[in-house]
Amino acid sequence: MVTTSETPTGLSPTSPSGLQTRRPTLHDVAARAGVSKSLVSLALQGSPKVAPASREAILAAADELGYRPNRTASSLVRQRTHTIGVHILDLHNPVFAEILDGVQEAVRRNGYSTLLVTGNADPATERTEITRLLESRVEGLVLIAHRLSDEALSAIAREVPTVVVTWRTDGIAGLDSVAGDDVAGARLAVDHLVTLGHSRIAHVSGGDNRIALQRRAGYERAMADHALAPLVVDGAFTEQGGYVGAETAVGAGATALVVANDLAAIGALAALRARGLRVPDDVSVVGYDGMRLLDSLDLTTVAQPLAEMGRVAADLLIKRIDVPDTPSTHRRVETRLVARGSSGMAPTHARGRQAAEPWSSST
């Protein structure tokens, strides 16, 4: 065993309390095992051309020193990080966690790991965090929803393979996307309610972001196709938004609510409860997204295969990392209506009403 002058004991230096100060490096391990740095490197990577005896000595030395490889150093020289950056719009919406499950599964399966950040739905924070990912040299980027402009997105995609989950993003080189058809999905909700005899079907919107506008458009077209008068009330992709929107909608006489997303639908339910309205006897509610929690809440929803979306996205991304110059692919996932207890027959007094009759607050 060889000891160096810098660390006479060959043991990692510790402070009086036993906390480590300077972390041991390859050099320390090599000195302690009496071999060269390169051999230690080889041994630690499990190379077969290291003599068993040396390997053992090296492993022992590393263990005794509490050696921990320095990823920043190895990434630097290897010019690879084997890391995928993931940005989540909002950690509070369980929907995104479910998408992330799929992403992680696929990423790990392919031997990468993830760096997770969130902008908390704030555009400035979002940009900062994504910049950090880029500076950390992630090899690909999964955006589980985002608030970037097309230009910003395009610049990012030029820098690193990127995939957007939750809405189709066309016309940007080096960028794939995975999404459901929100127009068709909203139509499913309307059709479902029409089948149940509803005509006063209102839409609680999710604001003016792309997804919300798509869902709104789907609702409007479906209503038109059924020759029904539409009513869109302002909401947001939050419980709060659903609460306020539902109040307005039932105030105007709605017997059914197509709510922009599941979180808002939960808020809508709260508003109806507060008003003493029964679900689905007085008012039916349909959400959008299909988060698992809704099963427990007995809420009808337009469901998307969330984990699968994440998986598909990560797979596309990794394919693009391997072959960067590939035309963009846009995957559409299947959207379906999951009927649960929050949607039921229209109240008898409201049924068979003149279809396109104007809305009024007197039901």
Add this chain to the structure above:
Amino acid sequence: MVTTSETPTGLSPTSPSGLQTRRPTLHDVAARAGVSKSLVSLALQGSPKVAPASREAILAAADELGYRPNRTASSLVRQRTHTIGVHILDLHNPVFAEILDGVQEAVRRNGYSTLLVTGNADPATERTEITRLLESRVEGLVLIAHRLSDEALSAIAREVPTVVVTWRTDGIAGLDSVAGDDVAGARLAVDHLVTLGHSRIAHVSGGDNRIALQRRAGYERAMADHALAPLVVDGAFTEQGGYVGAETAVGAGATALVVANDLAAIGALAALRARGLRVPDDVSVVGYDGMRLLDSLDLTTVAQPLAEMGRVAADLLIKRIDVPDTPSTHRRVETRLVARGSSGMAPTHARGRQAAEPWSSST
């Protein structure tokens, strides 16, 4: 303007599709601006001793090349990452997201950024992910719940300042903790229900992890103090666990449920609904944690100041990063009962019943 032989145009090389290949480095920027690497480094850090003219040329060159600093390189030489690693037990439980809010707020306020990982409640994945954080040389570690053994935890805390959120962790050097008092919290729930006239109060447990056992102990002691017969049924910290546990409990005649956490309480609600039992008329339900969603769900709960817990944890951690050799501090946060619509008076036929009367399934 100077051009180098490697990049004759001074522009970053791009593939036919316009995607970047080799990323520009300081060297490229320096060449394009006609100055040395060191000056570029200084300029980019905003050093005042760079001549305005040079600074401008450098900034322009960097911009034109789409230069992006390489964090791995700078971390390596600076021997600092300014990064805090955060491990979240389970991203699906919104409770953790709320704690994370506080962590991020404090971390950013102190000029650090976070690296977020999750083990999905799987111990093996958890260890792998935490190892990655260590290899990435995070300067501190926030564990928002974890499944590590005391030995593993102790080894980690020796390596890097660490703080555990959600339960008190004593006797480990270099480790702080932030938690509520789960025994006292469970007692609040029992007291609340007793005040409402309940005596057949069952506990749907959260399994055999530390938190669940504490809450269970609190329930048992409180029941004993009220001279009531306890009934603990097996559950888990999931909707599923709450569902199953609630079924058993009401089968045994419970009129009130103290459920191990909010997620399980939501599951319990679903079970009661499926049985046609009304809440709170037939059965009262109290959750634990205080996640925001419960407000919409009108669920009574034992609430903890989640974001604050995260904030306090991050602040403790950063203090420890600055002064590593500090005795451990353990912060206790206040726990309080938030009464909502899921808890109400005991059904009349069940009230005033012999307190310690044995449980039976006939109510």
Add this chain to the structure above:
DNA sequence: ATGAAAGCGCTAACAT
């Protein structure tokens, strides 16, 4: 005000 040089911890030829 600017540049040259050394080196952070590691890997990967290339020798031997």
Add this chain to the structure above:
DNA sequence: ATGTTAGCGCTTTCAT
């Protein structure tokens, strides 16, 4: 099978 060497991209003395 093992050691030597030359960097990866960056920061930071230390000269000038």
